[in-house]
Amino acid sequence: MIQSKHDLNKYLKEDAIALGIRENGLKSKLKQLIVPNHIWKFQKILRKVEYYKNCGSTGLKILLFLYYKIKFRNISIKLGFSIPENVFGPGLAIVHYGTIVVNNNARIGANCRIHACTNIGASGGSPKAPQIGDNVYIGPGAKIYGDINIGNNIAIGANATVFKSFEEPNIMIAGNPGKKIKEIDIKKIIKHI
Structure with a gap:
């Protein structure tokens, strides 16, 4: 902050x-x-x-x-964009114009690369929103919601629906519902880190 x-x-x-x-x-x-x-x-x-x-x-x-x-x-x-203040850490890269909706209770760490048609929000009337670590890639159309934690050095694939926590670093999450697909080197996706 x-x-x-x-x-x-x-x-x-x-x-x-x-x-x-x-x-x-x-x-x-x-x-x-x-x-x-x-x-x-x-x-x-x-x-x-x-x-x-x-x-x-x-x-x-x-x-x-x-x-x-x-x-x-x-x-x-x-x-x-519907992005509130004090949510993203330094090194934010919004890649394209288009709908991005982020709940004001979400927290996203440093070096987030985020694409269009992404939603990061609360679920089921709860005010709690995702807490996302550093060096996270969020692909187009990803939906991340609920009282969950996403660890560091994670890539979330296009159109993934993530509603449970993933703490293990250096993985790719994809699918609906989101699940670990493989291990990755985030530096190949987020080039500036």
């Missing part, structure tokens, strides 16, 4: 690396102006909302929080 300006810069740097964004230099800034990367814009606004929400106790920071919150709402609707 972002607790300082240093944390904000760290999260933004790690998110940029995860997305393959290089923002230093005139060429990259000109490219962003002509052909903006809306996902990167979304992630920058998300991190600023988190920063001002967690650290904003003065008048100016409260106003900046409200400003970024409105921008965040608008870009979320435009891209089809």
